Amino acid sequence: MSAEGSSIEAVCVADPRVKVQNLKKVFNPKSVAIVGASSEPGKVGYQVLNNVIKNGFKGKIYPINKKAREILGVPSFPSLLDCPTDVDFVVIAVPAPMVEGVLKECAQKNVKGAVIITSGFSEIGKKKEEQALKDVADQYGIALLGPNTFGFVYTPSNLNASFGPQNVSPGKVAFISQSGALGISLMGWTMMEKIGLASVVSLGNKADIGEKELIEYFNDDPNVSVILIYMEGIKEGRQFMTTKIKKPVVILKSGTSSKGAQAAASHTGSLAGSDKIYTAAFNQLGMMRARTFTQAFGAACALSMPAPKGPDSLIITNGGGIGVSATDECENSGIKLLDDPAWLEGKFRPTMPEFGSTKNPIDVTGGGGREGYQKAVRVALNEERIHSVIVLYCETAVLDPVEVAKAVIDEYNAVKRNKPLVVTMVGGERSRQAIQILNENQIPAMTEVREAVSGLKALYTWQEISSRSKEKVVTQEAPVKALAVIDRVRQEGRTFLLEHESREVLEACGVPMPKWGFATTADEAVKVAEKTQMYPVAMKIASVDIIHKSDVGGVILNIKNAEEMQAKFNQMMETVKKNAPNANLLGVNLCQMVDGLQCIVGMNKDPQFGPAVMFGLGGIFVEVLKDVSFRIVPFSEQEAARQVSEIKAKKLLDGYRGQGAHKESIIKTLMAVQKIAEYVKEIDINPLITNKDGSYAVDARIII
Numbered sequence: 001m002s003a004e005g006s007s008i009e010a011v012c013v014a015d016p017r018v019k020v021q022n023l024k025k026v027f028n029p030k031s032v033a034i035v036g037a038s039s040e041p042g043k044v045g046y047q048v049l050n051n052v053i054k055n056g057f058k059g060k061i062y063p064i065n066k067k068a069r070e071i072l073g074v075p076s077f078p079s080l081l082d083c084p085t086d087v088d089f090v091v092i093a094v095p096a097p098m099v100e101g102v103l104k105e106c107a108q109k110n111v112k113g114a115v116i117i118t119s120g121f122s123e124i125g126k127k128k129e130e131q132a133l134k135d136v137a138d139q140y141g142i143a144l145l146g147p148n149t150f151g152f153v154y155t156p157s158n159l160n161a162s163f164g165p166q167n168v169s170p171g172k173v174a175f176i177s178q179s180g181a182l183g184i185s186l187m188g189w190t191m192m193e194k195i196g197l198a199s200v201v202s203l204g205n206k207a208d209i210g211e212k213e214l215i216e217y218f219n220d221d222p223n224v225s226v227i228l229i230y231m232e233g234i235k236e237g238r239q240f241m242t243t244k245i246k247k248p249v250v251i252l253k254s255g256t257s258s259k260g261a262q263a264a265a266s267h268t269g270s271l272a273g274s275d276k277i278y279t280a281a282f283n284q285l286g287m288m289r290a291r292t293f294t295q296a297f298g299a300a301c302a303l304s305m306p307a308p309k310g311p312d313s314l315i316i317t318n319g320g321g322i323g324v325s326a327t328d329e330c331e332n333s334g335i336k337l338l339d340d341p342a343w344l345e346g347k348f349r350p351t352m353p354e355f356g357s358t359k360n361p362i363d364v365t366g367g368g369g370r371e372g373y374q375k376a377v378r379v380a381l382n383e384e385r386i387h388s389v390i391v392l393y394c395e396t397a398v399l400d401p402v403e404v405a406k407a408v409i410d411e412y413n414a415v416k417r418n419k420p421l422v423v424t425m426v427g428g429e430r431s432r433q434a435i436q437i438l439n440e441n442q443i444p445a446m447t448e449v450r451e452a453v454s455g456l457k458a459l460y461t462w463q464e465i466s467s468r469s470k471e472k473v474v475t476q477e478a479p480v481k482a483l484a485v486i487d488r489v490r491q492e493g494r495t496f497l498l499e500h501e502s503r504e505v506l507e508a509c510g511v512p513m514p515k516w517g518f519a520t521t522a523d524e525a526v527k528v529a530e531k532t533q534m535y536p537v538a539m540k541i542a543s544v545d546i547i548h549k550s551d552v553g554g555v556i557l558n559i560k561n562a563e564e565m566q567a568k569f570n571q572m573m574e575t576v577k578k579n580a581p582n583a584n585l586l587g588v589n590l591c592q593m594v595d596g597l598q599c600i601v602g603m604n605k606d607p608q609f610g611p612a613v614m615f616g617l618g619g620i621f622v623e624v625l626k627d628v629s630f631r632i633v634p635f636s637e638q639e640a641a642r643q644v645s646e647i648k649a650k651k652l653l654d655g656y657r658g659q660g661a662h663k664e665s666i667i668k669t670l671m672a673v674q675k676i677a678e679y680v681k682e683i684d685i686n687p688l689i690t691n692k693d694g695s696y697a698v699d700a701r702i703i704i
């Protein structure tokens, strides 16, 4: 295959690895062409060319314009094909109807990277037109950003291929934004805050290159140490789940739509909602989620710091209130404060006035002055027992915040940035300036205590995430017996399994069951219960026509012996026949009564991510508290363990006031339901009762 009139062979490369490789041409090109470059300052094509030139790009620059011979002092060419040398990367800023033709010229010119700034594609329903661009990019292995983007900036190669602001400060953070407008405004904000960036990429419609490809490219880019993503949604959830994470990724995700949830029939479905699934996906991939952009940038900057060599953190402050607030934040986010009063007194007393406090927070007080801060910071940085440092400052008339900032910078540089250090400065104009000076010197500084602490927390979280690399995800095979039951039900034309069928399937998968059985007569019920020593027993009616069993008298609990079993069986049959005269009664499900904490395990299908497994507190709690966590199939045993410990009520699972859970069997259940996740629509095990001896699927429902 070849592009129209082209002799370049298509390499057919929808292969994402080739696209990732070719992103090198996008970020580090030797030559750049801007198709649609214009001499009119109001036009996008002018702004992009101007940015490329003014930002000091060292390679060849080719403005492409049908009429002009020179734009902004640079010789211009009527077409890409007229460029005198190879072109590595092309910016396309011509009206939508022309874009496909220009992209085909890129193919002819053997260009491997392009960004389409032009709007007017899938965002206004023109999906076919956008697909045509993707097809050309795939045929010729072009790494294609956009369309509908403002372009990108990559500071290591001095390339500003955008119509956003100029002079982005260099740094180590790559910022990927799905929103163009927000991307541009945050570029401006980072410049004001003096936060350095390695790159800002506007994703636009993500016809080709998306988050996954960029993360995987920046994984191997030594100029990037942290990736920050503003995301609205993911097109291909399953593909996104295959993203390899080698560097810290911070995600700011907007939108909490629960459309998927409305359509679902089961508990699991109604609790899913896309935001919970996104949270699951991020946790599972090892991405860290931020809730505000200041928190996101705070975390990204902190993540550029050296890793802490241990858990013990130290707070240095000049104000008691702000110190307490930081202590609270540390406790809430699980940051451990070094707690050795005698040792701290010995080390820090010489750094402060009599009335200062050497408990952690170290309070150098308003009277400490620049020297007090400097000495305290020096001790904190030089003592190996202190693994991370939080410096707080409240503006006072006696101490200039800029002086404090300079003291911190001097001390930090003197120890060659040996441990993480974050700063919060609260005050007016001078504090603002001090924050900017710190950020310029790659010391993360913020106006809020919470953000400084959550930045530090991100570093600790990343350490934990990095240690997961050896975990293996093994795809769980579906047992033949389980598939046979599902097939049989499908052939009968039913969309749901009866309880005993659900039990057969789940038991075959390895879900732990209480003693259970199925009986069609009272005598048979007695036999089943006696044979397995099942008493006390719960009895439930089995009928394809009855969904809410209790409503028709189809549930009797705590049957203690054979005599009761006989009587209750007959009583249930009579009552149900009266309440549901048209129902075909197949028999009863019998199940041993179990005591313990009621949990829920479920599975449903997310439109983007596919099967997702839920865990949480069950029974009535699930309706009221909705305290559940999700994971996307497939996931590892270690991931299941993290899922279990993610619910708010995890203390109950650890054993609170006599309650307690058998975590191993809960994890076993989460692993087991994965085996049939691809073959059914929804699973509800509610409740899964857990106690110190084990966990038991007391009720089970499968929809196919």
Ligand code: ACO
Residues within 6 Å of the ligand: 035, 036, 037, 038, 039, 040, 043, 044, 045, 064, 065, 066, 067, 068, 078, 079, 092, 093, 094, 095, 096, 098, 102, 117, 118, 119, 120, 148, 149, 150, 179, 180, 181, 184, 202
């Ligand atoms: N080859 C060479 N030159 C060409 C070609 C071609 N195939 N086609 C057009 N040109 C020239 C034009 O002659 C013109 O040059 P001139 O000014 O010397 O006459 C120049 O390229 C631009 O073409 P225009 O037709 O003038 O197009 P205009 O600049 O008005 O619009 C644009 C093009 C900017 C791509 C527009 O179609 C568009 O999509 N705008 C929206 C961009 C956007 O917002 N993107 C999303 C950003 S993210 C966010 O929301 C912030």
